[in-house]
Amino acid sequence: MNIQASTEPLVTIITPTFNRSHLIIQTVESILNQTYPRIEYIIVDDGSTDNTSQVLAPYANRITLVQQTNQGEAQAVNHGFVRAHGSIVGVVNSDDFIAPNLVECVVERLTAMPELVAIYPDWQAVDLESNPFGPVYRRPYNYKTLLYGVCLPGPGTFFRTKLIEQVGGRNPTYRFVGDWEFWLRIGLHGNMERIPSCLAYFRVHRQSLSSQIDCGAASERTTVIDELFARTDIPEALRPMELQVRAATYTRAAADCLPAKPLESRAYFRRAFTYSPKYMVQHPRALFSMLVTQLPAQIASSIFAYWRMIKHRAARRSGGKTE
Template identity: 30%
Template sequence: MNINMEPLVSVIIPSYNYGNLISETIKNVLAQSYTNIEIIVIDDGSLDNTASVVSELIESDNRINYFYQENKGLSAARNLGIKCAKGDFCLFLDADDLISPDKIKLHVEHFDQQPHIDISYSRFWYFKNNIEERFSTLNLETSEWMKVLDGDYKNVFPAFLTSNNMVVHSAVVRKSLIDKTGFFNTDMKSLEDWDYWLRCLYNGAYISFLNNEQAYVLTRVHSISMSTNRSKMHYYEYLLRSNIEDKVYLEYLNEKFYPKYMEVTKPLVKKIYKYRILRNGFFNINDLKIIANRIGVPKLIQVYFSAFNEWIKHPKALMTRS
């Protein structure tokens, strides 16, 4: 903390080949009305000019810290950022995204006013080219879809089992909760933030929405990669939902909530278990028995041959998908 006893906020920015955009993102953070921050840039093995861009910025502001690692993926980069963070709170910001000028200040005030909160999250918008043209969904729609959540893990957990309710940089998180929860799952190459929020909540987190229109984040949508990213997200959603059923999260799927959960999950059941078989193997007898108990032998046979046919078409891509 500084002499004014203001909490230090660590802004963790992983970057892989975003030398063309990371300067805008870092300058956006430096322009925050709240000044007691540290910016931790994790260069995840970039092959472009990321290092030189960040080095130039460091010369003008010592709140910026640069760390390099061989390319290990987004989760591993965030994990290194967590290890390096000295702050009381952390904000995970991707190298091409932006936050509103007063966002950090308003979150710190939110924590100060309500000390029981572990995760404070704000509104979030998507944009493509013009930051003034904002959308509420990744599909660039304007419908209001975000749930406003405020409560402890027992009340909020079911909503997150159904869907991911916030982009990663909309949240500011107490470092003490991060220390309790641990690191991001490096096996999740997409939706790793959803997986992380589930684990935070299961560790007892209290989450609260910061209802202030001056606190928001902007997520950049790259049109070239949209379809690829969507396919990747679908794949990892199947894996995540399979993991949900395997973990102690099952205690939350009680009689009251289970029908709602299944309403969302049912259309995905065959794909969930298809990818599960591709991941765990065609001859994993114990796992096949578990699947049979959940969906029945006839559906298992359908799913098994569906997985086999997909493996024939894409033998390497699906077994080692990233």
Template identity: 30%
Template sequence: MNPVVSVVIPTYNSASTLRDCVTSVLAQTHKSLEVIIVDDGSSDDTVTIARSFGGPVVVLTKENGGPASARNLGIRKCSGEFIAFMDSDDLWLPTKVERQVAVARSAKKPALVFTGVQRTLGPGMIPPSPQYKLYSGENPLTYATLWAKNWITTSSVLAHRLVFEDLLFDEDPLIEGAEDFDLWLRIANRHPIWYLDEVLTIYLVSGGGHSRSNMERTYLALNRMYDKLAPLSERHHLSARDLNWKRFELNKIFGIRFFQCGNISVAKSYLRNARSASWYDLSLMYFSLLTFLPESSLEFLRRIKKSRMFGAVNGIARHC
């Protein structure tokens, strides 16, 4: 008999994407599913759409408190042997849950399994789309490997429910934007994390998360997360030098992203912070020099440059 898989879907003003999201979940070849939608205080038609699915879907509502609190409420209500997470604007391919359950059941210990991810620029634009995050390396992942780069997209995750007995998303609002990465690292400290090398998750890229305020909040959340996990990182033989290098990377990455968004003065600040740690990085030097060009020259480059110099800003927190 197939095990029950509980699917937790947090929502907030997701009326435009939720129907396609839930439909992709209910279309799984693994049919023993418990779908729990947790609405985090939406003001649009999200709850009405969620309830329109009827029996297969349980809808919970709460006051707005952020994605971590919504996911944690969903976890507490789960009854399945496995728990999967789904963001309300993402999609699953039909065999995702079936393939992940097979990998999770073959593991000797309660484990987390994540899949390859493909990105799309919006509803109806799935094929063709570039591969977004495909991991290559040791399996299962080590804490140090995951700390170096967050390979895991939340909508690609399925794990045994025992993994979440005493590990939940951090609801600290100052870590919002990095709460998923924070949890994966804490899980990696105790449980194996396996990568299923198949693209089974579709991640929607939208511009809404790339405003200056959102990017700065994500930057601060990641820094707070690294401070919080420093003692745990030391137990995995990551030194203060490793932590300082991570801060260098954060400043460089966010500096480049702000430059790409046209926030030149903000980009200068982040790139300056990165240079204070190290000048020996070609991309840092390149973008640092570009920030000193007059706006007329930058505008000319925007018109003629076809590279990613002024490209879209995608998934910052997922790459750090």
């Protein structure tokens, strides 16, 4: 791929992919049609067995295609990081796509505000046919919010490439919460900022990792927090928050297990209450959920399944949600 010299910063975009030949074209087109001119586009094919290579062949002179044996998304992203030449980098998954002016907005903000380490937009959820069904408005950045389990940086997030040398790449140990763990490390090095506009599109479908959240994610969450508070370099101001953060983490872990595994959820809720009864009392929904898990497993599962259905319907009617 030819990238002309310029005074404007080079931006690297990495797309990890595995058997997404039916979706990746929309991703590629959204990146190659950006209004910002200086983009290095790296696609890392993580051992696809479909016709991904053939689908990407027409773009050969506009992308860098890297092929590897199947090692998982985190390793594919890390492979892209190693090859990145840009001073700004972002990851756009092969089932997502971005608005034409996203990169231009990112460069403008990061250039004007050198103290920022990353920037993230609001995003729109879409279905398999790219039909939108609800914008997601992110909260303004606060490391404490991130620490409590709200992964503020989502689709369309970009950060300064130099941070990879400081914090390392994605941790392949984590299948479900690797993004959150990565941003927790990045966030220790400076502030991020939200772009209050929907400039990225997140596809929700059965094959997406976000639709497979379960008790595996629950155990990963608690391990992330264990490792974070075991670090010697976290700010001392965060230390007094540890018990409440652990309570919040175990509460989210309990939610990961619902509605399918109320008994496992019950155990996580009990740990959350042990860490901080105050946190549970201050969060009535978490307290209610904990009490429901004390019911027989079949009854508890039915209640949570119904509750989740009502929440999804309400979110669709409201035309968006804040996370």
